[in-house]
Every structure is written in structure tokens, then in C-alpha cells.
Amino acid sequence: MQKQLLAAGLLTIASQAMAETPVLTVLTYDSFTSEWGPGPAIEAAFEATCACDLQFVPAGDGAALLARIQLEGKASDADIVLGLDTSLIAAATATQLFAPHGKNPTTTLPVDFTDPTFLPFDWGWFAFVHDKTRLPDPPKSFKALAASDLRIVIQDPRSSTPGLGLLLWVKAAHGDQAATLWQDLSDNIVTVTPGWSEAYGLFLEGEADMVLSYTTSPAYHLIAESDDTKAAALFDEGHYMQIEVAGKLAATDQPALADQFLDFMLTDAFQSAIPQTNWMYPAVTPAAGLPDGFDTFRPTKSLLLTPGEAQAARDAALAEWQAALSR
Amino acid sequence: MASRAVPLSPAPALAALLLALVAAPLAAVAWRGAGLSLGPADWAAIRFTVVQATLSALISTLLAIPVARALARRDFPGRGLLITLMGAPFLLPAVVAVLGLLAVFGRSGVVNAGLQAVGLPSFSLYGLQGVLLAHVFLNLPLATRMILQGWRTIPAERIRLARSLGFGPWETFRHLELPMLREVLPGVALVVLVICLTSFAVVLTLGGGPAATTIELAIYQAVRFDFDLSRAAGLAGVQVLICAGVALAAWVVTRQAGFGAGLGRNTALDAPKGWRRVGDVGLLGLVTVFLLGPLLAVMLRGLPGLADLPPSVLPAAARSVAVALTSALLCSVAALTLALAAAMRPRPLIEAAATLPLASSGLVLGTGLFLIAQPFVSPMKLALPVTVLVNIALALPYLYRILLPEVRTVLADYGRLADSLSLTGWPRLRWVILPRLARPLGFGTGIAAALSMGDLGAIALFAGDRQATLPLVVSQLTGAYRMDAAASAALILVSLSFALFWAFDTGGRHAAA
Numbered sequence: 001m002q003k004q005l006l007a008a009g010l011l012t013i014a015s016q017a018m019a020e021t022p023v024l025t026v027l028t029y030d031s032f033t034s035e036w037g038p039g040p041a042i043e044a045a046f047e048a049t050c051a052c053d054l055q056f057v058p059a060g061d062g063a064a065l066l067a068r069i070q071l072e073g074k075a076s077d078a079d080i081v082l083g084l085d086t087s088l089i090a091a092a093t094a095t096q097l098f099a100p101h102g103k104n105p106t107t108t109l110p111v112d113f114t115d116p117t118f119l120p121f122d123w124g125w126f127a128f129v130h131d132k133t134r135l136p137d138p139p140k141s142f143k144a145l146a147a148s149d150l151r152i153v154i155q156d157p158r159s160s161t162p163g164l165g166l167l168l169w170v171k172a173a174h175g176d177q178a179a180t181l182w183q184d185l186s187d188n189i190v191t192v193t194p195g196w197s198e199a200y201g202l203f204l205e206g207e208a209d210m211v212l213s214y215t216t217s218p219a220y221h222l223i224a225e226s227d228d229t230k231a232a233a234l235f236d237e238g239h240y241m242q243i244e245v246a247g248k249l250a251a252t253d254q255p256a257l258a259d260q261f262l263d264f265m266l267t268d269a270f271q272s273a274i275p276q277t278n279w280m281y282p283a284v285t286p287a288a289g290l291p292d293g294f295d296t297f298r299p300t301k302s303l304l305l306t307p308g309e310a311q312a313a314r315d316a317a318l319a320e321w322q323a324a325l326s327r
Numbered sequence: 328m329a330s331r332a333v334p335l336s337p338a339p340a341l342a343a344l345l346l347a348l349v350a351a352p353l354a355a356v357a358w359r360g361a362g363l364s365l366g367p368a369d370w371a372a373i374r375f376t377v378v379q380a381t382l383s384a385l386i387s388t389l390l391a392i393p394v395a396r397a398l399a400r401r402d403f404p405g406r407g408l409l410i411t412l413m414g415a416p417f418l419l420p421a422v423v424a425v426l427g428l429l430a431v432f433g434r435s436g437v438v439n440a441g442l443q444a445v446g447l448p449s450f451s452l453y454g455l456q457g458v459l460l461a462h463v464f465l466n467l468p469l470a471t472r473m474i475l476q477g478w479r480t481i482p483a484e485r486i487r488l489a490r491s492l493g494f495g496p497w498e499t500f501r502h503l504e505l506p507m508l509r510e511v512l513p514g515v516a517l518v519v520l521v522i523c524l525t526s527f528a529v530v531l532t533l534g535g536g537p538a539a540t541t542i543e544l545a546i547y548q549a550v551r552f553d554f555d556l557s558r559a560a561g562l563a564g565v566q567v568l569i570c571a572g573v574a575l576a577a578w579v580v581t582r583q584a585g586f587g588a589g590l591g592r593n594t595a596l597d598a599p600k601g602w603r604r605v606g607d608v609g610l611l612g613l614v615t616v617f618l619l620g621p622l623l624a625v626m627l628r629g630l631p632g633l634a635d636l637p638p639s640v641l642p643a644a645a646r647s648v649a650v651a652l653t654s655a656l657l658c659s660v661a662a663l664t665l666a667l668a669a670a671m672r673p674r675p676l677i678e679a680a681a682t683l684p685l686a687s688s689g690l691v692l693g694t695g696l697f698l699i700a701q702p703f704v705s706p707m708k709l710a711l712p713v714t715v716l717v718n719i720a721l722a723l724p725y726l727y728r729i730l731l732p733e734v735r736t737v738l739a740d741y742g743r744l745a746d747s748l749s750l751t752g753w754p755r756l757r758w759v760i761l762p763r764l765a766r767p768l769g770f771g772t773g774i775a776a777a778l779s780m781g782d783l784g785a786i787a788l789f790a791g792d793r794q795a796t797l798p799l800v801v802s803q804l805t806g807a808y809r810m811d812a813a814a815s816a817a818l819i820l821v822s823l824s825f826a827l828f829w830a831f832d833t834g835g836r837h838a839a840a
Contacts, residue, residue, distance in 0.1 A: 030799070031806035035639055057707065058795075061806070063551045070554045071697060077705055091554075151434075156531065158548040186536070190434075191453045194531045194544070197805035197813075198422065202532075204810050205426065206435040220808045279808065322368070325536040 023053045024257045026246075027065060027078040030058040031278075038270075038277040045269040052257055061195060062161045062244075066092055073097065074251040079258045082121065082246035082265075086113075086304065087164050089245065090311035093117050099250040101259075105266050108285045110302045111241065118245035121265050122280040125239040125299050126165045127232035128152065128210040129217045135209050138233035142173065145210075146184035153190050153199040153208040157318060160195045161242065166212050168310055169240030171317045172303040178317065182324035189325065215239065219293030220279045231297065238301030244280065338668030341661055342680035348720050349687045352695020353563055359698055360556025363564055372540040373565060376524055379455065379541070383462035384520035388512060390463065391470035394614050396504070397607035398471070399478035400598045407836075409615060410475070411829055413468035414770075416618055418777040418824045419625070420798060421465075421528040422805075423817045426628065427621030428452065428461055428533075437620070457533035462526065466519045468618060469774075473518070473729060476767055477511035478504075480736045496599045513577035514728045521570050521685040521724075542566050546688050556694075563691040570686030571679065578678055629818025632811040640800055640816055644823060647780050647797040650711060651827055654718035655776035659768060661719065662726035662775075663734075667760070670734040681727040684720040692717055714796070715779075722775035729771040730764065737763045762838070769835015773828035780824040797823070 033039040033056040043054045059068045062083050069081055074097070084092055092098060100116045107113070109123055128145070130138050139145040145152070155163030170178045190208050193199040203211035210233065218230040246265060248258045264270055271282040275291050282290075305313060357363055398410065416424065432438050432452045439449045452460065481503055489499055527543040534540075542562050549559040598604070662681070669677045696713055697706050706713075737760055745751075745759045761768070781798055795803070797820045804813035 029806075030803050034800075034803040034807060035637055036807050036809065037803075058803075060551075067551050067554050071694065072701065075701060077707075156537070156544075158552055159531075159544065164552075189536060191532060191535045192537065194528060194547075195806075197802070197810075198425075198528075198532050200808070201426065201805060201810050201813075202429070205429055205433065207429060207433050217808075224808070322537045326371075326538040 021051065021053050022254055022257055023055060024050070024080070024254055024261055025055050025057060025078045026080045026082050026261070027057050027059050027068065027076075028082040029061050029065060032056065032083060033058040036277065038273045041273040041277070042270050045273075046261065046264055049264070050257065050260060052254075054261070063088065063159070066095075069097055069249070070095055076249060076251065078249060079252040079254050080246055080248055080261060084118065084245050084247070085161050085165075086241070086243045086245070086307060087161065087168060087310045087314070089115060089118055089307035092247065093307070097249055097251070098247040099252075099255075101248060101262055103262065105284075107266070107283045109243065109283060111304050113243055113304075115245070115307070118247045119262055119265065120243045120245050120283040121270070122274045122278055122282055123241055123243040124214040124216055124280045125241055125302065126162060126169055126212060127215040127217075127234070127239055127297065127299075129203070129213045129230055129232050130210045131229050132231045133229050138210070138231070140234070141236045142170065142181055142185070146181060146188060148188070150188055150209045151190045151207075152185075152188050152210045152212070153202045154192055154212045155196055155199050156192045156194055157321060160193075162196050162199075162212055162214075163192075164314070165240055165242050167317050167321055168305055168313065169303060171313050172240055172305055173235075173237035179320040179324060182321055186325050192325070214242075214280070215297040215299065216275075216279050216281065216294060218297065219275075219291065222293040223276060223291060234297060234299055238303045239299040240303045243283075243304075336664065336668045338664050338674075338677060341664055342674075342677045345661075345680040345684060345720060345723070346676075348716070349567070349683050349692075351699060352692050353560060353567070353687070355695040355698040356556050356563070356691055357560035360558070360560050362557045363561035364555075364557045365561045365565070366558060368540075369542075369545055369558070369562060369565075372542055372545045372562075373569075375539060376541045376543075376566075377569065379458050379462075379530065379539075380520050380523035380526075382455075383459055383466065383523040384516050386459060387463050387466040387470050387519050388516045391467055391474050391515070392508065392512075393606075393610055394467070395471045395474035395478065397611050398475055401607050401611070402598075409611070410472070411832060412618065412622075413472050414773065414777070414828045414832060415468070415622055415821075415825055416465050417469040417774070418781065418828060419465070419622075419821055420781045420801070420817065421526070422532075422801075423625055423821060424465055424621065425461065425529060425532050426814070426817075427625040428464060430624030430628065431620040432457075432460065453533055453535040455534075455539070457535070458530050458539065461529045461533055462523050464617070464621065465529070466522060467614070469725075470515050470519055471614075472770065473515045474508070474511055476729065476770070477507050477732060479766075480511075480732055481507055482736075482740075496603060510581060511732055513581045514731070517573055517577040517682070518685070518725060518728050520573055521682070524566065524570060524686065525688060543688055543690075546690055550690055550694060559691055559694070563688045566688060567683060567686045570683060574679065574682040578673075578675075625814075625821060626818060629814040629816075629821075632815035633818070636812055636815050636819075637800075637804075639795065640797070640819065643795050643797045643800045644819060646711070646795075647820070648823060648827070650714055650718065650796065651776045651779040651824075654715045654722065654779040655772050655827075655831070657715070658719045658722045658726055658775045658779075659772040662723050662730055662771065663764075663768070665723075666727055666730040666734045670731060670738050682724055685724040687720075689717070689721075692720075718775075718779035722778045725774050725778070726771035729767050729774070733764055733767045734760070765835045765838035767835070769831045769833070769838065772835075773831030776827040776831060777824035780820060780827065 031037050039056045046054050059065050062085055065081055065083055066088050069076060098117045101119055107120060113120060139148055154166055157163040157167040170181055174181050199211050200213060202208055215232040218232055221227040221230045252258050266284050268286050271284050272286040274280060274282040275294060430436050442449055485503055489503060525543050530539055530541050531544055546559050546562045549555045665677050665681050668674060700706050700709055741759050745755050750759060801813050801816045801820060804816055
């Protein structure tokens with residue numbers, strides 16, 4: 001009896017506390033929420049303005065986010081999903097679990113990107129990263145890379161978003177020639193890893209000359225480790241972009257708060273945390289500008305398939321890739 | 328009368344529960360995906376998976392026989408330490424093990440530096456050969472330890488009889504060792520084969536490309552990228568079927584050694600001299616170098632960053648240890664219950680329940696449990712209980728295999744004596760059985776604890792904000808460029824796993840001595 005009373009009392013207190021501070025649940029990828037990721041700073045900044053409790057929930061990597069939301073369906077506790085990318089937008093929209101944001105923000109992206117359901121929060125260019133001291137003259141195109149005897153590590157497009165990005169990059173740059181290019185590249189590929197971190201780890205251990213990563217990767221080494229030996233190779237074909245986006249769930253019980261967060265997402269308080277924690281370009285360049293190293297490797301040409309094009313190209317491109325590399 | 332001496336065992340209920348734990352998530356995923364299906368590329372994945380797992384199991388088990396034999400009949404300083412270290416590679420998280428192997432066999436590793444120096448072509452760690460090398464590195468020690476336990480089940484009476492009959496090494500092998508091996512080997516090969524069937528990160532990182540796609544990767548792709556749950560369920564079903572087939576084959580092939588009862592004493596086999604001695608020493612030396620090299624590399628890689636580790640490592644480590652201890656203790660109770668029930672007469676239900684969890688895909692298990700739990704309670708609140716449950720199911724098959732042969736021996740040696748003293752129930756367990764099982768129980772519980780430290784498979788879907796375990800922290804660190812900190816956190820993870828394993832294993836060996 002006493003225990004029941006205690007439980008009832010605790011429940012009342014808990015529900016009162018909940019009534020006083022609404023909770024906004026944001027589902028995102030693991031590294032966003034960790035203490036060296038953008039999560040903590042953004043949580044503090046938003047809670048200072050919203051009189052709410054912002055909770056980041058980690059759910060694996062970018063691709064896992066969408067699977068998680070599809071599993072949960074309308075019953076999800078999440079109000080916002082943050083961390084999908086352009087190649088997943090079409091699939092995410094098709095679930096009909098997301099609500100239109102109804103906003104028309106100004107961003108500093110190098111390409112036109114507007115989507116009725118998803119808002120961008122950061123972006124980057126895919127690139128092959130190498131060590132300048134070991135490879136002073138990197139190849140300047142996919143063709144040159146394929147013709148060289150350089151060894152590269154890439155990620156599997158079936159399990160990682162950079163891997164899928166590379167697939168779309170080759171498709172966007174070489175179209176009908178993509179299959180031939182993959183065949184020429186196959187003897188350069190040391191191995192294909194399940195995710196970005198395994199590939200980058202292999203590169204740092206000296207197993208490969210180049211690794212598929214981002215043009216901003218060298219900035220991490222420069223800023224966090226004072227190491228300026230890493231560089232990104234600029235390709236003549238242009239560089240494929242990854243735009244990371246967030247969207248509001250249609251079944252959210254905090255629609256007003258979710259809207260407030262999406263507005264906050266494109267303000268300085270959120271955007272200035274991005275470069276040195278997520279190592280990507282912020283969607284709106286902060287007033288204070290970008291840190292050193294973010295302007296060192298800037299491609300002049302950006303490639304990007306629309307979400308619909310990316311979705312349509314994916315299966316055929318995957319089959320080409322698989323056939324070329326299975327030999 | 329005799330049947331009353333057997334206490335009512337909870338084993339069948341436990342076995343049914345375990346089978347439900349394997350089947351229900353699979354069914355939930357299939358139900359949500361509205362059926363089972365397989366694509367054409369999946370058959371290639373199934374073929375590759377079976378080939379690499381069979382080869383890995385054959386090489387690991389066959390190599391383990393002479394190694395275990397050398398350990399069984401030779402005594403030398405450091406023997407105990409070497410046997411303990413045999414537990415280490417198996418406990419390494421796959422990603423850490425790969426980094427250790429790279430330092431030795433990789434492009435800029437020690438072996439290739441040596442080959443280059445003498446002008447030989449370099450060895451590539453990527454491709455089937457790399458996958459096999461990694462699997463042998465991870466599983467040879469486990470197989471050796473399991474087979475070594477087998478040597479201890481040969482009763483001292485038989486060894487003395489053999490000695491008085493003037494048996495040489497060949498006759499000893501034929502009449503004592505071969506029957507023992509026929510009892511132990513199928514189980515060992517089965518465990519290694521099933522581990523390699525579900526191996527994911529090792530195969531994908533060292534496989535070299537999409538030709539090395541395993542069933543587990545295809546499941547990952549189906550759930551994560553295509554959200555094709557019917558394909559995930561179809562693949563997971565195939566994986567369970569293959570495992571069930573192999574388990575059935577192992578069960579049919581296994582022959583009881585039939586040594587009859589002994590007095591529970593152990594005697595080491597005679598250690599032959601001459602070329603056999605040179606062979607044993609050489610083999611043990613080679614294996615030690617093969618196992619210690621990568622382990623040493625993992626240590627050296629992790630040491631420098633230890634001071635700069637983020638503070639979140641500590642609570643995560645404490646959480647992991649708590650999960651590991653709870654899982655290991657519950658798991659040993661469950662495995663002992665099943666082994667006691669199965670040791671008396673063949674029990675296919677128990678055999679299946681103690682083997683199939685190994686074959687279930689961690690991702691499908693997690694996804695299925697998530698689907699089952701979600702209508703009732705927020706999955707985030709269940710992260711730790713679900714982790715413990717999955718750890719118990721996944722570690723139980725090892726413990727069961729380790730315990731079973733020894734439980735049989737104890738019952739053969741003491742069952743009738745205990746019956747005649749009407750010693751049943753708890754007193755029988757406390758005074759007859761447990762003291763004689765201290766060694767395998769310690770070893771097995773140690774394995775279960777260490778495995779539970781490293782397991783990440785199922786928790787990923789459930790993990791909430793403040794429940795990160797150590798493996799999750801390692802993965803967060805590698806995802807944020809912090810490879811040095813990740814190597815240090817991994818070193819802590821490995822050290823804690825090994826410490827837990829060592830504590831249980833030595834505890835068991837001391838209690839037995």
C-alpha cells in the first residue's frame with residue numbers, strides 16, 4: 001500500500017514536472033550527441049531560450065535514423081529527426097511520416113537546395129584525402145586515379161552514407177561511363193569498409209594512399225592536432241555534395257516547439273557550433289566566419305543529384321558497382 | 328525409485344524460453360515485413376558465407392588439435408599464463424582485432440617489412456586469405472582451450488592402464504585421444520563455424536569488396552538502407568536453418584568417448600621425447616608469437632592516448648562491467664541447468680536451444696525485440712535489460728559446450744555413488760557436482776562476461792541518451808576522427824574484458840586445484 005502511494009506520488013510529481021517543462025526529443029546520429037560533438041553546446045543554447053528540455057537521442061548512423069523512424073512509425077516519441085542526407089530524402093518523404101516545414105530560409109549553400117519537408121543544417125563535399133608527405137602529387141580526376149597504381153579505401157554504399165555518396169558522385173560525373181570507370185578503379189581499391197570510421201582508420205594506419213572522406217577532413221587534423229600534412233585532392237569533374245537535413249515528424253506532440261527548434265537551427269547559436277564539432281560546413285555561415293582550414297580545399301564545381309534523381313539512379317548504380325568490383 | 332532421484336528440472340522450460348527468444352523476434356520482423364523473401368544477390372552472399380565459415384572452422388579446429396595436445400602433455404614455465412592468454416584474442420571486439428592484425432600483417436606491418444627486406448613479394452591481408460587469417464586468430468585459441476578441456480576428461484585410470492600396457496604415442500593417440508576427440512571436436516567445430524557464419528565487421532573490412540558479402544551484411548543492408556524487413560527475415564531464417572543443419576550434423580557425428588567411470592583424478596599424458604618434443608616446442612612458440620603479436624600492437628596503439636580520454640569513458644565502463652557481470656552470472660546458471668539435463672540422455676530440444684541463439688543475427692534480434700516491446704513501453708527505457716537478455720542468449724552456447732563434456736564425466740564418475748547415498752537436489756549439486764565443475768565453470772563464465780563487455784549488436788536500437796556502454800563510446804570516438812582516443816578506449820575495453828575473464832578463469836582453476 002505504502003509503495004503504491006509512493007509510486008502514485010512520484011508519478012504526480014513527474015507528470016507535473018513534465019507539464020511545466022515540455023520535452024523536445026530529437027533523434028540523431030551517434031557522433032552528433034557525444035560530448036565532443038555539437039549536441040551539448042546546442043542543447044545548452046536552445047534550452048536557454050525555449051523553457052523546455054531538449055533531448056538528443058542517438059540512433060546509430062545516418063542510414064539507421066530512417067530505419068528507426070520507419071520501425072517506430074506514428075508511435076515514435078521523437079519530434080524531430082536530424083541527420084538524414086540528400087540521398088535519403090526521397091525515401092524519407094515517401095514514408096509520409098514527416099510534416100512540411102513551411103519555411104523559406106536563406107542559406108549559404110553553394111547550390112540551390114530547397115525541399116518542402118527537410119531543412120539543411122550543414123553540408124560538405126566528398127573528396128579523397130591523402131597525406132601530402134607521402135603523396136605530393138595527387139591525381140586530379142577519377143580517370144587519373146583509376147590509371148594510377150594508388151591504393152584507396154572506400155565505404156560500402158549498402159551500409160554507409162559516404163559510400164552511397166561516392167556511388168552517386170561517379171554517376172553524376174561520368175553517367176553512362178560509370179560502369180567502365182568502376183572497372184578501372186577496381187584494382188586501386190584495397191578494401192571496402194562498412195562505415196566511414198573503419199575506412200578512415202585504415203588510412204591513418206597507413207594501409208592506403210587515399211581514403212574517401214570530406215574536403216573538410218584536413219581541417220580537423222590542422223585545428224585539433226596541429227597537423228598540416230593531410231590534404232584533399234581536388235578533381236576536375238567536380239565534387240559531389242552531402243547536405244545533412246532535419247525534418248519535423250507529423251505525429252509530434254510538440255509541433256510549436258519543433259518549429260521553434262527548426263528556426264533556431266539556422267541561427268548563429270546552432271550554426272557556429274557545427275564547423276569544429278561536426279567538421280562540416282554550416283548551412284548559414286556564422287557572423288564570425290569559418291575557422292582556418294575550411295577554405296583551403298574548395299572545389300570550384302559542385303555536383304548534386306536531386307533527391308528524386310538520386311533515388312532513381314541508386315539501384316542501377318549499385319548493380320554496376322557490385323558487378324565491377326565482384327570480379 | 329530411480330526416476331524420483333532426478334529432481335524436476337527447469338531445463339525444458341528454460342530451453343523453450345531460449346527458443347522463443349530466437350524465434351519471436353524473427354517472427355516479429357517477418358510479420359512486420361509481411362513475409363519472407365530473398366533476392367538473387369542474396370544467394371551469392373549465402374554461398375560466400377558458408378564457404379568462408381567452413382574453411383575458417385576447419386583450419387581453426389584442425390590447428391587447435393596439435394596445439395592443445397602439446398599444451399596437455401608438456402609442462403613449462405609460463406604454461407598457465409599462455410593458457411590464460413589464449414582467452415584474449417577471442418574477446419577482442421572485431422574492429423580492435425583487425426587493427427591489431429594490420430599492425431602485424433598489414434601493408435606497413437611487421438611481416439611485410441620483413442618480406443620486403445629479403446626481397447619477397449608482399450602479403451595482402453585483403454581478400455579471403457585475410458578473412459581466414461583473422462578468423463583463425465580469433466578462434467584458434469578458443470578451440471584450443473575447448474579441446475584442452477577434453478584432454479582433462481580422460482580418466483587417470485585409463486592413462487595408467489595405457490602406461491602399464493606400454494603404449495607409445497601412436498597407441499595412446501588411437502585408444503585414448505582419438506575417442507576423446509570424437510566426442511569433443513564436433514562441438515568445437517560447430518561453435519567456431521557458427522561464430523564465423525555471423526561474423527560481420529571482420530569479413531567486410533578485410534574481405535576486399537562486394538564479392539565478400541556475408542548474410543549478416545545483407546541483413547544489415549536490408550534493414551538499414553532498404554527497410555526491406557521481409558528480406559531481412561528471409562536472410563535471418565536462412566542463417567538459422569544453416570546453423571540448425573550444422574548442429575544436427577555435429578550431433579549425429581559426436582560419439583561418446585565411453586571411457587567409463589574414473590575416480591575423478593587427472594594425470595598428464597606422457598611427454599614423448601625426440602622429434603615430437605622439438606615439434607611441440609616449435610608449434611607452441613609459433614602460436615604464441617602469432618597470438619601475442621597483434622595483442623601487443625593493440626596495447627602499444629592504445630597506451631599513448633590514455634591520459635586524454637574523455638570523462639564519459641568511466642561511467643560507460645562501469646555500466647559495461649555491471650552488464651557483463653549480471654549477464655555472465657545469469658548465463659552460467661542457465662547453461663549449467665541445460666547441461667545437467669542434457670548430460671543424462673540425448674535431448675534434441677535442449678541441444679537446439681543451446682545452439683541456435685548463436686546463429687541469430689544481432690540486428691534481427693534487436694529489431695524484433697524492438698517491434699515486440701514498442702507497443703507497451705518506450706524501448707529507450709529497456710536498453711540495459713534487453714542488452715543483458717541478448718548477452719545471455721548469445722553467450723550461453725559457448726558456456727553450454729564448455730560444460731557439457733565435463734558434466735557427463737562427473738555424472739559418470741559420481742552419479743551412481745550419489746544415487747546410492749540418496750544425495751539429490753541442492754546437496755547433490757553443492758557437494759558432488761559444483762566442486763568438480765569449478766574449472767570449466769570458471770572458464771565459461773569468464774568467456775560469457777568478456778563477450779558481454781564487447782557486445783554492441785542489439786543495444787544500438789535501444790540506446791538512449793545517458794546509457795552509453797563502452798563499445799558505444801569507442802564507436803562514437805571513431806566516428807568523430809578521434810582514432811587515438813578510440814584506440815585507448817578500446818584498450819580499456821579489452822583490458823576490462825580480459826580482467827573479468829582472468830578473474831573467473833583463475834578463480835575456477837584455483838577452486839579446482
